[in-house]
Amino acid sequence: MPDPGRVTPPAAGASPAVTTSTARRHWALAFAAFFLIIFAWSMAAPYDGTPDEREHIVRAAGVAAGQIAPPPAAAKKGTGAFQTVPGGLVREQCWQFKKEVSAACAQPPGSDDTPTRAGTGAGRYFPAYYALVGAPTVLWPGWSGVLLARMISALCCAALLACAYVVIRNRSRRGLMMGALVVVTTPMAVHMASAVNPNGLEIAAGIAFFSAVIPLLLGPPGPRRGLIVLVGISALLLAVLRQTGPLWLATAFIAFAFPLRRSNLLGLLRDRAAQLWAGGIVLATLVVVAWSVRQQTSDLGNYSADRLTYGQAALREADRWRGYLDQIVGVTSWLDTRMPAPPYLIWQLVAGALLLIGVVWGSTLDRWRLLVLLGGGVAVPSLMQIALVNESGFVTQGRYMLPMLVGVLLYAAWIAEQRGFEIARARSFTRLAVLLLLPIQLFCLAYTMVRWQNGLPANIGLSSLNPLAGDWHPVVGSVIPLLSASLGLVLFGWLVWTTRSTASDDPTPTIERSDTESTELFRPAGTHLQSAGAQGGLRST
Numbered sequence: 001m002p003d004p005g006r007v008t009p010p011a012a013g014a015s016p017a018v019t020t021s022t023a024r025r026h027w028a029l030a031f032a033a034f035f036l037i038i039f040a041w042s043m044a045a046p047y048d049g050t051p052d053e054r055e056h057i058v059r060a061a062g063v064a065a066g067q068i069a070p071p072p073a074a075a076k077k078g079t080g081a082f083q084t085v086p087g088g089l090v091r092e093q094c095w096q097f098k099k100e101v102s103a104a105c106a107q108p109p110g111s112d113d114t115p116t117r118a119g120t121g122a123g124r125y126f127p128a129y130y131a132l133v134g135a136p137t138v139l140w141p142g143w144s145g146v147l148l149a150r151m152i153s154a155l156c157c158a159a160l161l162a163c164a165y166v167v168i169r170n171r172s173r174r175g176l177m178m179g180a181l182v183v184v185t186t187p188m189a190v191h192m193a194s195a196v197n198p199n200g201l202e203i204a205a206g207i208a209f210f211s212a213v214i215p216l217l218l219g220p221p222g223p224r225r226g227l228i229v230l231v232g233i234s235a236l237l238l239a240v241l242r243q244t245g246p247l248w249l250a251t252a253f254i255a256f257a258f259p260l261r262r263s264n265l266l267g268l269l270r271d272r273a274a275q276l277w278a279g280g281i282v283l284a285t286l287v288v289v290a291w292s293v294r295q296q297t298s299d300l301g302n303y304s305a306d307r308l309t310y311g312q313a314a315l316r317e318a319d320r321w322r323g324y325l326d327q328i329v330g331v332t333s334w335l336d337t338r339m340p341a342p343p344y345l346i347w348q349l350v351a352g353a354l355l356l357i358g359v360v361w362g363s364t365l366d367r368w369r370l371l372v373l374l375g376g377g378v379a380v381p382s383l384m385q386i387a388l389v390n391e392s393g394f395v396t397q398g399r400y401m402l403p404m405l406v407g408v409l410l411y412a413a414w415i416a417e418q419r420g421f422e423i424a425r426a427r428s429f430t431r432l433a434v435l436l437l438l439p440i441q442l443f444c445l446a447y448t449m450v451r452w453q454n455g456l457p458a459n460i461g462l463s464s465l466n467p468l469a470g471d472w473h474p475v476v477g478s479v480i481p482l483l484s485a486s487l488g489l490v491l492f493g494w495l496v497w498t499t500r501s502t503a504s505d506d507p508t509p510t511i512e513r514s515d516t517e518s519t520e521l522f523r524p525a526g527t528h529l530q531s532a533g534a535q536g537g538l539r540s541t
Helices: 020-044 053-064 128-133 135-139 143-171 176-184 187-193 198-218 225-241 245-257 262-270 272-295 310-330 341-361 364-392 398-418 423-454 479-497
Strands: 072-076 079-086 115-120 510-512 528-530
Touching: 020 143, 020 187, 020 423, 020 479, 053 079, 053 115, 053 128, 053 135, 053 143, 072 115, 079 135, 128 135, 128 143, 128 198, 128 225, 135 143, 143 176, 143 187, 143 198, 143 225, 176 198, 176 341, 176 398, 176 423, 176 479, 187 198, 187 310, 187 398, 187 423, 198 225, 198 245, 198 262, 198 398, 225 245, 225 272, 245 272, 245 364, 245 398, 262 272, 310 341, 310 364, 310 398, 341 364, 341 398, 341 423, 364 398, 423 479
Parallel strands: 510 528
Antiparallel strands: 072 079, 079 115
């Protein structure tokens, strides 16, 4: 009798089965790669170096000090709340939106722990994220606390992205979804993941969620415990991190649940873990909605400059999408650091090609699902912006749509794989994405470091692009972030480059194991389970 859990050698031509130890090794390597890339940005950035970071740090420090639900007040642009935090965290802006000015004019965070009342636009936000990252900012309110808070956020994002990598590596039949992972992990996604800002964790959760929910709901029946756990965790995060989370979850449900594979639906309805996770997500969503009503989180403040008709607002919003697309790739710092045009064009062409592949290879139902996802990620936020423009102004940014739009590209890749996109072409696309896009990641970091350290003159030249020079430098120096990012990108590129397709013309390998191993992590979609005593019978968990 074969040992429980033993992986039977596959037939000739079949892809090797993935053991738990192999999956864990892949996860550890991917986690290291993503953390090195993300934390490089964390180390490189000045205090309040990303959009609204000081606002979120003040909120995090307040939550960590027990100020969970401060009274709503006109703390910033008519919204937000006041929190009492260590004085070393309260710093005024002097260089944001002035791209020619370096961060040298700013006072760094200090160790002053004098209780100081500070207004923050994030003061009404749901406290879950801030409870996660806030303690270091209260215990060590100088650079140590800020970097530790950033590191906690970076660790969480890296863990989610590593899970997405393992799922895609083991569930992607032809390797095209791995190329999609490279595309959706944009410099802006990494930039936000490096900061104290729930938007970064939301983007990472969106990538993990769609990487798992697509094979869970649309893939062939098979082992799903790991997928359920990842979908549950990432969906729970999406529900509580920002107000748009319930919209992303509802859109994904509409897109993938109708029509659902009957075998998947029945299996999920009977699965106790799926029931518990679904109940937890619904409960968390209701709690967040109740919090939003009580704390008036829908009051975004007043940034409006003009009174516009709906038609005027619609035309302006349509024109702003050119900027949104660049922001999705990476308009960094406080949206005041725009790279030269070629990196944006290259990234958008690769993303557009992937979407086109999905549309061309997809069926009518596939295209309908893509349309629903695009509607949730593009049309709904734009319509909301148009409707509220005279109350709040144009406050939408490209990064806000990223948690939903990553699902569009991941699903486009899934479509092409399921409809027979050739393995050789999928491998070529994925490797081309590595060669074209990962260098842009490093260039974007270096370019943003130049902006922070020296400012960007109006007539910038190649001689100005020296990330090791300037009148301001990161607290860890300028070399360490660049070295960390380089190592992480090389490791990530190697992991993607060496990923093998699981597709095969031969029957899929048989895996023999006991019921006690139902928690094994992320087995390939085509893997069938066979009990030790069965002769040719198939059983799924």
